[in-house]
Amino acid sequence: MMKSILLYYPFQIAKEANSGSKVRPKEIHKAFLAWGQENGIEVLLLSGSSKEREETFFQWQREGKLDNLWFCYMENQTIPFWLTDQGHIPKKPLIDQKVMSFLKAKKVPVGVFYRDVYWKFDELYPLKGIKKFIMKSIYRLEEKFYEKYCDVIFLPSEAMGRYVQIEKPMVPLPPGGKGMKGQHSKSNNGTKKGLYVGGINNEDYGLFLLLDALSLANKDQKNCELTIVCRPDEFEKLPAEKKSRLLDAGVTVKHVSGEALNTLYQEMDYAFIPRFKSVYNDFSVPVKLVEYLSNELPVIATHCEAQKDIIEADEYGLICEDNPESMAQAILRMNDKVDTYRSHIQKSFVEKHSWLARVKKVKSVLLKEESR
Structure with missing residues (x-):
């Protein structure tokens, strides 16, 4: 049976990729697909609203599509994943826990890319008063969720690890670049x-x-x-x-x-x-x-x-x-x-530092092919 890997994006993928945070989930998905095709591995993307994720997850379970998972790579957003549905009210608030419990029971290694901790800095975080208190509490619950269900926390840089309160190994990932081959015009020697x-x-x-x-x-x-x-x-x-x-x-x-x-x-x-x-x-x-x-x-x-x-x-x-x-x-x-x-x-x-380098790093860390 063909090996498969699961990409878990607990949010809708943006149609207009006009910022880094919107580009990354698309680019790493493309890189995983290319890598999977080259290595004979099926890449399953579970994303969308909580209702869509729940429907797809149970359908895949029934079809046996999740029986031979090698590992799971998850992305997070700038807001906690429970709030990524439209209007920030989850239709199916327990789906993420169901998916992660299933993976844990199957002993499938899981890594999450934890993209930002700006909420920990008062000068950067716009909310004030009771809203801020509630949101920070939800962010802390999200960190506890990752601590319970994830094997590795992937980060944009090693330096960010100091601000992440999750008792799991933390690994920086290549930033995801492309080779844009072109001909650079030479400037005059002076200017x-x-x-x-x-x-x-x-x-x-x-x-x-x-x-x-x-x-x-x-x-x-x-x-x-x-x-x-x-x-x-x-x-x-x-x-x-x-x-x-x-x-x-x-x-x-x-x-x-x-x-x-x-x-x-x-x-x-x-x-x-x-x-x-x-x-x-x-x-x-x-x-x-x-x-x-x-x-x-x-x-x-x-x-x-x-x-x-x-x-x-x-x-x-x-x-x-x-x-x-x-x-x-x-x-x-x-x-x-x-x-x-x-x-x-x-x-x-x-x-x-390319997207493919990022995919290879995720795989080698989650499968313990290299030391963390």
């Missing part, structure tokens, strides 16, 4: 083209730290031409003095996405992640880091722990402190080393 893609109206993202660094790096001669890609509405909302700072710095502002953004990546030499160091930024892996590296762009990033680990481990770029002087120095150093860093990315990024 290189730098890129920043992301939010511009949150101090934490460090855009104006980057502008300060840029003016230092370009003081004696133009070393970096900066292009910023942001949402049009965010640009409109920028205060007049910040807009004029962008203009004074000679920055190009674009509002592109999809294919137009992919083309822009090919025209750039390297990219920036200038986030300020904080407890939260230390353990989160920015989606943009993965996107830059997938497009073979070396990165200048601040010394937040998780992004620093990925960039330094295989020399994909330069790490600086979150101040203008340190970042300006990194810009000057990067100009001589762009080709070296790009060749490192080409050599190992897809092999070590």
Whole structure:
């Protein structure tokens, strides 16, 4: 009988994948399907509303589809899985427990990707008062659920483990990148083209730290031409003095996405992640880091722990402190080393950090083929 694995997503998969949290469940499902096809393994995806999950689960049980499960990989959401139905009221609140009890009885190893703990940080969590107390209690129940039913807790980074109160082995997973093969256009030797893609109206993202660094790096001669890609509405909302700072710095502002953004990546030499160091930024892996590296762009990033680990481990770029002087120095150093860093990315990024690498890591950890 053909071996099978179960992907358990206790939520509806988003039709429009317009953020990292919506992209990941789709991409890892695709990678599991490709890996399963190559290895003769059936991949079963159990997802949807609690009612849909219950119907499918009992049907598969009756058909014997779950009799030969090898392991189960589960994803969680930013809200506890009991609340993922429309209106946050579960139609079948016990289905998740039924599925996990079934797997436990069958001794099927289970790993959950625990994606975020922003709810543990008062400055990040928007709820106040009694609502906040109730929600935090439900989050803690979710952690207890994973402790009872899961064998391994998969994390976006090792640094996040300090904030997860689950007494189970914790394993960071590769971030899930792609190899976007393209032809990078070469810049003139002097001035290189730098890129920043992301939010511009949150101090934490460090855009104006980057502008300060840029003016230092370009003081004696133009070393970096900066292009910023942001949402049009965010640009409109920028205060007049910040807009004029962008203009004074000679920055190009674009509002592109999809294919137009992919083309822009090919025209750039390297990219920036200038986030300020904080407890939260230390353990989160920015989606943009993965996107830059997938497009073979070396990165200048601040010394937040998780992004620093990925960039330094295989020399994909330069790490600086979150101040203008340190970042300006990194810009000057990067100009001589762009080709070296790009060749490192080409050599190992897809092999070590792709969606397929993530699937292989899940399998080898859950089947105890490697030490945790």
